[in-house]
Amino acid sequence: MLATPGPLPPAGVEDLYAFEVKQDGQRAMIYLPGDGTILLRARSGTDITAAYPELLPLAGALGARSAVLDGEIVALDDQGRSDFERLQQRMGLAGAPTKAARMAARVPAHLMLFDVVHLDGRLLTKLPYAERREVLEGLGAAGPAWSTPAAITGHGAEAWEMAREAGLEGLIAKRLTSRYEPGARSKSWVKIKVRRLADVVIGGWVPGRGWLTGLPGAVLVGEPHDGLLHYTGSVGTGWSHTERTRLAELLQNAAIDACPFAQVPSVAGARWVLPQLVGEVRYTSRTHAGRLRHPSWHRLRPGLTPDDLAG
Template sequence: MAALPAYAPMLAQLGPLPEPDSDYAHEMKWDGVRALGYVEDGRLRLVSRNGKDVTVAYPELAGLAGATGGHAAVLDGEIVAFDQQGRPSFTALQPRMHQRNPFKIRQLLVTTPVTYLLFDVLHVDTATTIALPYTERRRRLEDLVHAGHHWAVPPYFTHGGEHTLADSRRLGLEGVVAKRLTSPYRPGRRSSDWVKVKNVRTQEVVIGGWRPGEGRRANTIGSLLLGVNDESGRLRYVGSVGTGFTDEALRWLGERLAPLERDTPPFEGITREEAKGCHWVEPVLVGEVQFTEWTSEGRLRHPSWRGLRDDKEPSEVVREEG
């Protein structure tokens, strides 16, 4: 059998729920990290949204290779970790996303296990499935994958999206994704066939510097300086974030930022006052914040840190409207 072809994940647009009488299904939006799973020759290979092989980070998912009835396949889904209340938590997933040390991964298998929540199939054996409508791909996925301890195919809902969105709020989830029932899978493209509807506002950001802390954080990072690419691809300053960090996150960030030091700010649009006392770094690390709104000056209001996103490239980071 020929090797499975490489695919890029289809992306969703941020927006409101489609009209109640439109032909959309609704899935829960899982607060994790996207990954394509390639099942081939009895093995599973996991690839992040930006094309990195992340298989080594999630050994408990290896058994998925035996859960497709002997079929080769390319699967799409979200790797999630759960908090103490049993809710998907991006913060809980952070140590798993970045860890590559086999000994530490074995420890994390016990303290922070992950689950691979599958929602699409792109290829089975020698045939691509991306041209099939959403409903047919979902049927094939459900027939193909046998549930296991660390992977599952969550349900989708075809009744009004308002009910599913309300359930997502009640369960403390990130939101829903509305998917057009007749839509094909469009690798690497962002399409209105998939619409993500969030319960909270989040924004991907590029780290361009940091300010030292005060008090108990005097010897570490006090806040991160953040940027977002504008329409011309220039990194524009959008503010700083100083809340939402655990001690472990601050230690990890300090280690990642230390070798990236530079003499000048990487941002456009930062004022002299905003730049006072800052340390600058090469803008190569991507993170994510939660915030309340954009100000008229193009700054994030009340941002809170959620974590690093090694699955995103700095050039992909733009202001997410909706």
């Protein structure tokens, strides 16, 4: 069951939802037959059990009980937040168990359990979320590499603010009466991403294709530090057609031959511009290298100059 992107439920109906922290990792279904074995499958259905050897002891955590659980495999940073960039070092190793074991010691994975769809031979998908959650918590599934994070009923605005202040990716709002819909992207589960803002300098752009021919498909942006413009990413969404057309004019008038970034980004077909246009972008988080994750354009900042950002 997948969540639909959307806004925080209004205060008048927030008591109809439970709020969970949105984890940034690899979704997995966990099959526990109750015979001391375990099977982990990714969203695609691929068997990823061998990629995460630290999760193998979960096979005996419920004793002889059989279960199918839903969760997210994450790698945690120093503040206990899920860090997808760290987890990427662990993904794709199901066919290399020796390397997976070695990486498990360096970048341990943790399984966040948030639903139970089958237990002791009984299918639970038709039960409301609130009842499934009670069953899940009753399993007491907590161990060195797995846990059942808390869910808060109501208080959505407070939960969202706590997520924002903690630097988390966002929340999942789950309607208390919702059934489990396998494979469906349901409006009963709403994912609310925390969006952050950053002022950036445009240093280049990439021409669009198709209906965007002649217009920028994406702009290449950076942030000034120590007299240099450091590349922070490519932004290709967030404009109306009118805004994109206006931006095309500004970029064409600012064309230069040399790359203005401290290090030339590896972007095919890039065109460079004088780094004088400042814009504001929304993003979810940053990589360890300072790149913006999931950036989208917000607006031009004509009242700011690159010197303002450096100061």
